[in-house]
Amino acid sequence: MSNLSLVVSPKSINKRLPGDLAMWFFILAELTVFSLFFIAFAVTEQFNGEMFHAGKSMLHTVAGLINTLALITSSFLVVLSLKFVSLGKNQLTVYLLILSIVAACVYMATKLWEYNQLFVMGIDIETNTFFTLYFLITGFHFLHVILGIVILICIAVNVKKGGYKESITGFEAGASYWHMVDLVWIILFPLIYIL
Amino acid sequence: MLGHQTLKGSAMNTLKYQSQAVAKPYFVFAMILFAGQILFGLLMGLQYVVGDFLAGPIPFNVARMVHTNLLIVWLLFGFMGAAYYLVPEEAETELYSPKLAIVLFWVFAAAGTLTILGYLFVPYSTLAHITGNDILPTMGREFLEQPTITKIGIVLVCLGFLFNLGMTILKGRKTVINLVLITGLIGLAVFFLFAFYNPTNLALDKYFWWFVVHLWVEGVWELIMGAILAYVLIKITGVDREVIEKWLYVIIAMALITGILGTGHHFYWLTTPVYWQWVGSIFSALEPLPFFAMVLYAFNMVNRRRREHPNKAATLWALGTSVMAFLGAGVWGFLHTLAPVNYYTHGTQITAAHGHMAFYGAYAMIVMTMISYCMPKIRGIGEANCNRAQVWEMWGFWLMTVAMVFITLFLTGAGILQVWLQRLPESGEALSFMATQDKLSIFYWLREIAGVFFFIGLIAYFRSFFIKEKVEAQT
Numbered sequence: 001m002s003n004l005s006l007v008v009s010p011k012s013i014n015k016r017l018p019g020d021l022a023m024w025f026f027i028l029a030e031l032t033v034f035s036l037f038f039i040a041f042a043v044t045e046q047f048n049g050e051m052f053h054a055g056k057s058m059l060h061t062v063a064g065l066i067n068t069l070a071l072i073t074s075s076f077l078v079v080l081s082l083k084f085v086s087l088g089k090n091q092l093t094v095y096l097l098i099l100s101i102v103a104a105c106v107y108m109a110t111k112l113w114e115y116n117q118l119f120v121m122g123i124d125i126e127t128n129t130f131f132t133l134y135f136l137i138t139g140f141h142f143l144h145v146i147l148g149i150v151i152l153i154c155i156a157v158n159v160k161k162g163g164y165k166e167s168i169t170g171f172e173a174g175a176s177y178w179h180m181v182d183l184v185w186i187i188l189f190p191l192i193y194i195l
Numbered sequence: 196m197l198g199h200q201t202l203k204g205s206a207m208n209t210l211k212y213q214s215q216a217v218a219k220p221y222f223v224f225a226m227i228l229f230a231g232q233i234l235f236g237l238l239m240g241l242q243y244v245v246g247d248f249l250a251g252p253i254p255f256n257v258a259r260m261v262h263t264n265l266l267i268v269w270l271l272f273g274f275m276g277a278a279y280y281l282v283p284e285e286a287e288t289e290l291y292s293p294k295l296a297i298v299l300f301w302v303f304a305a306a307g308t309l310t311i312l313g314y315l316f317v318p319y320s321t322l323a324h325i326t327g328n329d330i331l332p333t334m335g336r337e338f339l340e341q342p343t344i345t346k347i348g349i350v351l352v353c354l355g356f357l358f359n360l361g362m363t364i365l366k367g368r369k370t371v372i373n374l375v376l377i378t379g380l381i382g383l384a385v386f387f388l389f390a391f392y393n394p395t396n397l398a399l400d401k402y403f404w405w406f407v408v409h410l411w412v413e414g415v416w417e418l419i420m421g422a423i424l425a426y427v428l429i430k431i432t433g434v435d436r437e438v439i440e441k442w443l444y445v446i447i448a449m450a451l452i453t454g455i456l457g458t459g460h461h462f463y464w465l466t467t468p469v470y471w472q473w474v475g476s477i478f479s480a481l482e483p484l485p486f487f488a489m490v491l492y493a494f495n496m497v498n499r500r501r502r503e504h505p506n507k508a509a510t511l512w513a514l515g516t517s518v519m520a521f522l523g524a525g526v527w528g529f530l531h532t533l534a535p536v537n538y539y540t541h542g543t544q545i546t547a548a549h550g551h552m553a554f555y556g557a558y559a560m561i562v563m564t565m566i567s568y569c570m571p572k573i574r575g576i577g578e579a580n581c582n583r584a585q586v587w588e589m590w591g592f593w594l595m596t597v598a599m600v601f602i603t604l605f606l607t608g609a610g611i612l613q614v615w616l617q618r619l620p621e622s623g624e625a626l627s628f629m630a631t632q633d634k635l636s637i638f639y640w641l642r643e644i645a646g647v648f649f650f651i652g653l654i655a656y657f658r659s660f661f662i663k664e665k666v667e668a669q670t
Contacts, residue, residue: 022445029449029484036477125470132470 019173027180030144034184037137038191044129055130056193058123063114064193067107068185071145074103075182078152078175081159086168090159097156100178104149111142134192141184148181209572212283214290219573220300221276222566226657228269228307229559233650235262240643244636253315260340261314266554267338268307271349273562274383274419275303275356278376280569281426282360286367291359299355306348310341332393336404339390346390353384371440372422372429375447379418386410398465405461412553413457413482413524417450420520420561421489427513427568428493433501442492450485453478460532464541472534479532483525486517486557493517506571506579508588508659512564515596519556527552527603539618544635545610552603555595563592563656570660581664591656598649602642609638 017024045052077100085093118124118131125135151174158164164171210216239258241248246255283290290296313322319340326342328334333343341349357380364373389406425443429436459467459475493514504510527549531540540546567588571580579585617631626634 020441022441025488026445026448029481032484033477033481036480040473040477126468129469132473136470136473 019176020169023173023176027176030180031184033140034137034187037133037140038187041133041137041191044133048129051128052130055128055134058118058121059134059193060114060117061193063110064189066110068189070103070107070110071182071185074100074107075179077103078178082168082171082175085159085164085171088165090162093159094156097152097159101149101152101156104145104152107145108142108149111138111145137188137192141181141188144181144184148178151177209575209577212289214293214296215280215283215569216573217290217293217296217300218276218280218569220297220304221272221279222570222573224300224304225269225272225276225562226566228265228272230653230657231311232262232265232269233646233653235265237643237646237650240639240646243632243639244643257314257319260319261311263338264314264340265311266559270554270558270562272303273558273565274380275300277419277423277562277565277569278356278360278380280565280573281376281423282363282373283367285370285373285426286364288363288367291362291366295355295359299352299359302348303352306345306352310345313342314340331391333391336393336400338408339404343391346387349387350384353380353387357381357384370436371443372426375418375425375443376422379415379422382415382418383411386415402462402465402467405458409458409461410455412558413454413479413528414451416558417454417485418447420516420557421446421450421485423561423565424489424493424513424516427509427564428496430568431504431506431510431513432496432499433504434496434499439492439496442488446485446488446492449481449488453481453484457482457532460534460537463534463537476533480529482532483521483529486521486525489517490521504578506568506585508580508585508592509564509568511589511592512560512567515592516556516560516564519552519560519596519599521556523549523552523554523556523603527607530607539614540610543610543613543618544606544638545614548603548606548610551606552599555599560596580659581662583664584659584662587655587659587662591652591654591659594652594655595649596652598645598652601645602649605638605642605645609635609642612638 077096081093081096081100084096115135123131125132155171155174158170235258238249238253239255239262242250242255242258279290279296313326317325319334322342323329323334326334326344328343331343333346334340339346357377360377360380364377386407389403392403394400394403421443425439428434429439456474457479459471459473460479462471462475494517497510497514531537531545531549571577580588612635613631616626616634617628618625620626
């Protein structure tokens with residue numbers, strides 16, 4: 001790939017906001033909540049270094065990595081499905097959406113397994129401040145994955161009915177939400193599991 | 196005579212559905228109670244600095260109870276009036292039973308009046324005894340002081356009210372505004388049921404007490420406010436319903452998520468698990484967001500208006516309520532919502548400052564927005580009052596609103612000084628509660644003066660209802 005292909009002239013930039021403005025406002029609100037949680041986590045870590053270090057050592061990094069890959073894969077499949085729906089290939093779009101939902105289910109199963117491992121060790125949300133924040137932040141994110149899956153199912157049903165022939169704004173809005181869920185995890189994983 | 200008949204005839208035509216007129220007694224009675232609330236506010240404001248003023252016949256605790264209970268009851272009357280006006284028009288059908296609405300009005304008005312008279316003329320313990328509180332004890336808790344039989348009356352009135360509205364919605368058009376409004380009103384009724392649960396453990400009592408108080412004002416009431424504001428904005432701006440409804444969805448989603456989880460900001464002193472401090476602090480810190488969205492949305496819709504509505508006063512109220520709700524509920528709430536801050540500020544005058552501006556900005560003003568929009572139509576005047584009446588109404592708006600800003604600022608000043616003198620110093624160095632109150636008297640005097648201006652504003656507002664356009668005699 002030549003460097004030239006990476007340079008985009010200002011005229012070629014599509015300035016249209018994908019999806020609906022209201023969804024972007026909602027995404028902004030969601031990101032604000034997560035930002036506050038991340039800031040709270042980072043600041044608290046500065047005051048409780050040892051506790052946080054010990055807490056992180058008890059987390060399953062490989063499970064976190066599997067979840068990262070599952071969510072990125074799912075997001076990628078949604079991008080592909082968006083591409084195909086605009087080409088009118090509805091059947092392929094539905095298959096890709098189902099695959100993206102399967103990838104999201106991999107995330108959910110792994111996350112539940114992780115929680116169970118901690119519960120077996122006698123660790124819960126009240127163990128210490130690290131695990132309070134761990135369960136709150138990952139739990140809140142988990143709820144977003146559930147909502148995201150519901151949205152993806154709705155989109156898939158709508159594609160099946162041929163609902164995006166005139167406008168794909170609704171599809172784009174749902175996809176944007178799903179990417180937000182993915183983005184949050186990409187920050188969450190290193191902050192809580194690794195750093 | 197003929198002219199009179201013609202006027203009367205045209206009066207009937209200013210309403211799209213004649214049953215909307217049942218809102219009128221609700222609005223009128225709400226305004227009477229509002230006047231009472233302000234008078235008792237002025238009385239107790241004075242008792243803050245002149246402790247024995249009328250302390251015999253109306254002790255401070257009674258004045259406070261009457262002040263806050265009148266507020267709650269007049270807002271409920273206002274919400275009911277607003278719903279009876281709004282729902283038929285949105286559903287495009289007459290109200291299911293206007294008679295039921297009128298009967299419930301008289302039941303609620305009689306029960307409310309008797310309760311207030313009971314507070315004023317009978318010692319509270321006697322009131323508890325004669326109303327059978329020992330059978331099902333629910334009295335004696337802040338804002339929920341009503342005798343148990345009054346509480347049962349409120350539930351029955353709410354059930355009849357919801358039945359009437361529900362049947363109207365079921366037989367008519369289902370709009371987002373109606374559905375959001377009815378959801379908010381059902382939530383109001385459901386959460387009130389926690390008023391009947393009164394455990395002996397004080398922490399548990401307070402825990403469930405917040406299920407009524409918090410989940411009303413920072414939960415379902417925001418749905419009611421959002422729906423009424425959306426309705427008035429559609430009417431006065433002519434902006435597409437789809438645009439307004441979409442924003443309503445976003446706002447109520449944010450309001451519910453931040454409001455429900457934000458309940459945790461009250462649990463600091465209730466020995467709930469420590470994670471509630473995190474949940475309460477973080478989510479309630481975001482409670483200003485839906486209010487800020489309402490400001491953007493109200494101003495944006497008015498700027499994109501497709502018509503010049505003659506009711507300028509209603510537009511002013513709609514914009515005003517969004518701004519004041521953001522400041523009072525949003526900003527002043529945020530001031531003391533974080534657990535480490537609330538450790539020092541809990542129950543100080545900062546809470547009183549927030550309470551005053553939030554209730555006025557979010558709920559008193561949204562009811563007055565609706566009254567401003569509806570009353571000219573209900574009274575057969577037309578789309579709007581005459582110019583002179585609107586000028587008086589806008590004077591009322593500005594005097595009351597600016598006075599409320601000053602009341603809030605003076606109480607905030609008092610609160611900050613209170614924290615400084617009474618809460619921050621280490622044990623032994625801190626001033627006692629009463630010694631601190633003495634030091635705050637200048638703020639209380641200033642608050643009382645601002646309260647007098649508020650009352651003058653209220654008189655100007657009431658005056659606007661009695662100004663009629665001078666009609667040239669027809670020849």
